[in-house]
Amino acid sequence: MIKRVEINYRGIFQKNLGKKIGSDIVIIASRMGRIGFSNRRYSDSPERNGIPCKYFAFVSHDLSEEELEAECGAKLDIDLADISVVLDDTMTKGVEPWGWHGLRPINEKVQEGGTLLVATRKNHEELLQFIGKKPYEWSLATYEGDPSFGGLWVFRDDLTHERTLGAVAGVDPDIIGIEAVEAYLREKHPKELFRAEAARKAYEEVRTTSRTVKLGEGIEWTHEVPVLPKWFEFSEGAAVPAVKRHFEMGPKGQARNETFKRGTTKTQRPVVRFDICTKCTLCWLECPDECFDPTTDGLYDIAFEYCTGCGKCAQICPVKECIVMVDELQFEDNSSPWEAYTQDRENYVEWAERKKSKGRYIHPFVTGTGLEFVEGEVVPIGGKRATPKS
Amino acid sequence: MIAEETTKKIYEREDLLTGCQAVAQAVRLADVDVIAAYPIRPYTEVMDALSKIIADGELDAEYIIADSEHSQFEIVKHASSVNARAFAGSSGTGWCYGFEALVVTATDRLPVLFLVGNRALDDPGAFGVEHNDAMAVRDMGWLLCWVTTPQEALEHVLIGYRIAEDKRVRMPMALAMDGAFLTHSQHMVKIPTTEAVRRFLPRFDLGDGRLHPDNPISIAPQVNEDWVMELRRQNWDAARRARGVIKQAYEEFNGVFGERYSSPFFTEFMTDDADTVLIGLGTVCAPGRTAVRRLREKGEKVGFVSLRWFRPFPTIELREALSRFKAVGVIDRDFAHGSPDDGGILLHEVRSCLYPLKNRPAVTNIITGLGGRDVSIDDCIRMFRIAQKSKTDDKLDDFVTWIGVRE
Numbered sequence: 005m006i007k008r009v010e011i012n013y014r015g016i017f018q019k020n021l022g023k024k025i026g027s028d029i030v031i032i033a034s035r036m037g038r039i040g041f042s043n044r045r046y047s048d049s050p051e052r053n054g055i056p057c058k059y060f061a062f063v064s065h066d067l068s069e070e071e072l073e074a075e076c077g078a079k080l081d082i083d084l085a086d087i088s089v090v091l092d093d094t095m096t097k098g099v100e101p102w103g104w105h106g107l108r109p110i111n112e113k114v115q116e117g118g119t120l121l122v123a124t125r126k127n128h129e130e131l132l133q134f135i136g137k138k139p140y141e142w143s144l145a146t147y148e149g150d151p152s153f154g155g156l157w158v159f160r161d162d163l164t165h166e167r168t169l170g171a172v173a174g175v176d177p178d179i180i181g182i183e184a185v186e187a188y189l190r191e192k193h194p195k196e197l198f199r200a201e202a203a204r205k206a207y208e209e210v211r212t213t214s215r216t217v218k219l220g221e222g223i224e225w226t227h228e229v230p231v232l233p234k235w236f237e238f239s240e241g242a243a244v245p246a247v248k249r250h251f252e253m254g255p256k257g258q259a260r261n262e263t264f265k266r267g268t269t270k271t272q273r274p275v276v277r278f279d280i281c282t283k284c285t286l287c288w289l290e291c292p293d294e295c296f297d298p299t300t301d302g303l304y305d306i307a308f309e310y311c312t313g314c315g316k317c318a319q320i321c322p323v324k325e326c327i328v329m330v331d332e333l334q335f336e337d338n339s340s341p342w343e344a345y346t347q348d349r350e351n352y353v354e355w356a357e358r359k360k361s362k363g364r365y366i367h368p369f370v371t372g373t374g375l376e377f378v379e380g381e382v383v384p385i386g387g388k389r390a391t392p393k394s
Numbered sequence: 395m396i397a398e399e400t401t402k403k404i405y406e407r408e409d410l411l412t413g414c415q416a417v418a419q420a421v422r423l424a425d426v427d428v429i430a431a432y433p434i435r436p437y438t439e440v441m442d443a444l445s446k447i448i449a450d451g452e453l454d455a456e457y458i459i460a461d462s463e464h465s466q467f468e469i470v471k472h473a474s475s476v477n478a479r480a481f482a483g484s485s486g487t488g489w490c491y492g493f494e495a496l497v498v499t500a501t502d503r504l505p506v507l508f509l510v511g512n513r514a515l516d517d518p519g520a521f522g523v524e525h526n527d528a529m530a531v532r533d534m535g536w537l538l539c540w541v542t543t544p545q546e547a548l549e550h551v552l553i554g555y556r557i558a559e560d561k562r563v564r565m566p567m568a569l570a571m572d573g574a575f576l577t578h579s580q581h582m583v584k585i586p587t588t589e590a591v592r593r594f595l596p597r598f599d600l601g602d603g604r605l606h607p608d609n610p611i612s613i614a615p616q617v618n619e620d621w622v623m624e625l626r627r628q629n630w631d632a633a634r635r636a637r638g639v640i641k642q643a644y645e646e647f648n649g650v651f652g653e654r655y656s657s658p659f660f661t662e663f664m665t666d667d668a669d670t671v672l673i674g675l676g677t678v679c680a681p682g683r684t685a686v687r688r689l690r691e692k693g694e695k696v697g698f699v700s701l702r703w704f705r706p707f708p709t710i711e712l713r714e715a716l717s718r719f720k721a722v723g724v725i726d727r728d729f730a731h732g733s734p735d736d737g738g739i740l741l742h743e744v745r746s747c748l749y750p751l752k753n754r755p756a757v758t759n760i761i762t763g764l765g766g767r768d769v770s771i772d773d774c775i776r777m778f779r780i781a782q783k784s785k786t787d788d789k790l791d792d793f794v795t796w797i798g799v800r801e
Contacts, residue, residue: 047618080619105620235624240564240632241503242617242625243603246610 006075007063007179008082009172010113011089012099014151014271015048015055018091021155022050025089025168026059032169032180032188033063039072040064045081048101054269054312056099063179084115087175089168092151092271093124094332097134098227100268107227107268109136116140119175119214123149123164126333128215134333136225138217145214147171147206151271163202170203174210182207255305255340257297266293267338270313272329272365275356278303278345280326287317287327297342305342308335315365331363404590404651411583413576416544417509417569418443419583420551421481422453423591428473428480430458432466434488435521436573437511441483463488467495467508474504475613477604479555482506485573486513489527499566500535501629502614503603505558507551510570511577512676512727514765521573522766525675525728528570529704529739535629537567537636538705540675544581547571549647549654552586552595556643559598563636565629572727574766575677586651594650636706659708662715664690665697670781671716673699674725675740678762678769682725685774696778701740709747716748721756723781727763735759737794756784762797773797 009029013022023044030040040063044050048057062076076082090096090110098107111120117140122131124146131144152164166189173182182204189200239245250259274287281303288296288304295311296304313332321327345352411419417440421429429448431441447453456473460466463484470480484492489510499506510528514520525540532538537558541547550569558567571577605613617625644658655661663683665671672682679700689696699715701708716722724745726738735741737759748754760777763769780795 047620232620233624235627236631238624239602239611240628241603242501242613242615242621244612244615246612248610249607 005065005178006067006072007176008076008085009061009063009087009089009179010082010085011059011061011091011168012095012110013050013057013059013091014095014269015050015052015057016156017054017151017153018155019050019057021091021152021165022057022059024155024165025091026061028165028169028188029061029063029172029180032184033061035188036181036184038063038065039067039069041069041073041077043077045101047080053314054271056095056101056268058101061179065178082113085113085118086115086179087119087121087172088114089172090120090122090124091164091168093122093126093131094151094271096122096124096131097332098136098225098268100265106230108229109225111135111138111142111222114138114142116142119143119145121145121147121168121171121175121210123147123152123168123171125150128213130333132217132222133336135222137220137222139219141219142217143175143214144217145171145175145210147209147213163199166199166203167206170206171210173203174207175214253298253300255297255299255342256307257299257305258294258307260294260307260310265309266312267309270311271332272313272315273308273311273332273335274306274315274317274327275330275359276304276306276341277323277326277353277356278342279349279353280323282323282326284322286320286322290316290320292316299342301346303342303345305340308338325360328360329365330359331365334359334363403587405584406587408582408584410580411544411548412439412578412580413541413544413547413571414439414509414511414578415443415580416548416583417483417551417571418447419585420548422447423586423588424479424481424552424555424595425588426453426455426481427478428456428458428470430460430466430469430473430480430482432460432463432484432488434463434485434513435511436513436577437483437485437509439577440509440511444481463492464495467492467499470506471495471499471502471504474499474506475502475600475603475605477598477600477606479559479598480506481508483509483511485511486527487516490515490530493530496531496536496566497534498614500531501625503535503564503629503632505555505564505566505598507554507558507567507569510568511573512570513573520765523573523575523676523727524764524766525570525726525739528568529728531568532705532739535565535633536705537563537565537703538570539568539703540570540572541702542576542677542679542700544576544579544583547576548583548585549651552591553643553647555598556595556646557636557639559596560639560643561601563632563639564600564603565632565636570676572676590650594647633706637708640703640706657711659701659703659711660715661700661702663698663700665699665715665718667695668697668718669695669720670723670778670785671697671699671719671721672723672725672760672774672777672781673701673716673740673744674727675701675704676727678725678727678774681769681771681774682777684771685778688771689775689778694778694782696782704740704743707743707747712744713747713751716744716755717751717753719755721758721781721785722748723758723760723777723784725760725762725769725777727769729761729764735794737761741794756781756787757793758784759794760797761794764798767798769798 026042030042033040042061045058050057154162186200247259247261283302318327470482473480512523514524554567682698724741741759
């Protein structure tokens with residue numbers, strides 16, 4: 005018997021978090037007398053901002069380490085997963101790994117009866133409007149949380165690490181048991197018992213949120229997996245056809261290389277209030293991915309397939325409330341905002357404000373029941389604030 | 395009538411040139427566009443000669459002095475990618491210092507021509523010839539050949555560009571020559587006319603592979619496991635195709651310049667009825683052939699094979715040629731410490747090439763001339779004695795002999 009867990013995370017922001025969770029699943033399983041090991045999808049580039057990446061943890065009750073290694077090791081990706089953990093719910097829109105294989109559904113590897121386990125504040129229906137259908141029944145479980153930066157020491161520890169361990173135990177005790185998770189966390193952090201408590205809370209939470217996704221639920225996945233050329237089918241010397249520099253006024257007026265879209269790396273996107281824009285050109289100049297297209301009326305349209313959600317435009321924009329970054333899951337498609345604005349200005353402004361009010365992106369994140377507010381600051385339950393109030 | 399005579403004229407003049415100077419003349423004749431220089435003995439003289447040729451207005455080329463070999467090799471690699479015919483060179487540890495650039499020049503399939511003035515790898519610091527420096531690129535997708543006279547050196551710059559730039563090949567070319575014994579040795583050289591060179595060497599055209607705003611491509615991408623194996627397969631194929639292109643290039647060269655080369659890959663000397671031969675790279679052929687003449691006077695059936703092309707290795711041709719002999723002595727001016735036979739690099743290549751034969755000649759190995767030590771005619775006669783003895787020796791466990799070492 006082999007249990008396979010994949011942890012989907014975003015490059016840089018969650019690379020330590022993803023690894024720690026994979027490691028701790030193996031350590032806890034080992035303490036329970038099980039055999040396990042962890043590795044990463046080596047073709048990933050976790051050193052690049054926002055790139056979807058994976059860590060794996062494999063656990064068995066009966067195989068030897070060598071047999072488990074032979075079944076699961078030395079592979080670039082797994083075929084099937086018992087649990088696919090998603091540490092950033094915007095990845096439910098589909099992921100395009102750095103080793104380019106096209107836009108893949110987030111539940112691609114979830115096997116029959118397996119579970120997609122998402123840290124999110126959204127409900128199942130909101131998530132299922134982005135997730136692909138499967139030809140069999142599978143489960144969707146959620147535990148409250150925002151895309152965590154907790155693995156980066158410069159950001160506040162929001163307990164997503166511990167909560168994910170608890171959630172995994174809640175989904176499948178054959179991987180790790182909640183008592184073992186609690187014992188491990190208590191032993192590791194004897195003075196921070198809230199860590200084990202946070203794991204228990206997430207454990208209980210997923211046991212209520214987990215539900216079977218029936219056949220036909222989810223969306224039709226239209227993106228095709230690209231067929232890679234054979235060795236004699238592409239140009240010699242690793243030359244890749246590029247796009248000639250070309251420019252036209254209007255929506256999507258800049259020539260861009262369709263092979264190199266990075267749009268799926270974004271967790272947030274700019275919402276523009278064209279009605280208050282002063283046409284200063286700064287967003288167009290500063291965008292590192294050349295997403296802004298000048299239009300004939302002096303406004304700038306956005307090609308969201310290429311937008312990585314870096315937020316530079318929102319930072320550089322001198323007009324208050326003109327460009328605001330909003331949670332990516334508030335948007336169904338990559339259609340042109342400028343076209344929507346020119347068609348119905350009033351309706352567009354109303355739409356933009358609605359999106360901003362619902363999904364405005366603000367740091368720090370508040371991650372579910374593992375945290376509490378203390379005088380406007382967010383701290384772990386039972387934890388201490390970083391700086392005492394003077 | 396006069397015009398017709400001019401076009402038929404093959405050589406413009408004869409001059410006394412070192413190996414390096416002969417290469418410089420060939421670079422002029424090939425109308426090279428970009429040259430990058432960084433000094434290291436013994437190849438440096440080619441850059442001295444080229445700077446004078448450019449200063450004299452005989453060649454219109456960018457001449458860039460780099461801050462190191464690494465930059466030097468990168469400069470010509472990039473120049474080549476925008477369709478400039480490019481030239482550089484180095485020796486010994488300098489060549490190795492630029493190794494990262496040497497690898498990518500091959501994997502990017504950019505047909506730059508390099509002169510490698512063979513020099514011992516430091517330490518200890520030494521200026522003399524050893525072939526290990528050039529051999530370092532032997533598995534990287536480089537064309538690699540050794541010449542033995544300044545005339546051959548000049549001609550192989552032209553032949554080298556012709557093969558390297560061929561669309562079926564597109565590999566960088568390392569033209570190796572023995573430090574001091576050829577780089578600094580002056581001989582009379584016939585210098586071809588530019589008209590004759592133009593008849594043989596077409597303009598460099600990278601076609602779709604040219605980096606230019608009118609031909610937007612991205613080269614040298616990061617690819618990972620989805621692409622690397624396919625790219626290696628392309629390079630493997632190009633190296634295999636190169637053998638055919640080399641044959642064709644020599645035929646065309648002979649067509650323009652007369653029957654200069656009887657065989658593209660190696661030159662046989664007095665081998666028709668020979669039972670024992672020596673095979674070696676570079677200038678060792680001079681004492682080797684002289685030893686053959688002396689032994690022939692005594693009625694001994696010996697011969698010499700000068701190997702010119704090392705990459706691609708002329709496997710089929712050499713196997714066929716060497717199968718005629720009872721004993722082959724392989725001369726290595728290089729070392730391969732701890733290798734399967736504890737012999738030199740060439741030994742392993744030759745033995746591997748002979749393996750499919752049912753009746754293989756006895757193979758012995760001589761390591762000699764390291765660090766620029768001279769190899770005498772008497773040394774070569776000793777080598778023949780060792781090879782001759784191997785015909786009847788049953789025990790061949792210990793068949794590597796060092797000749798010329800103090801012991």
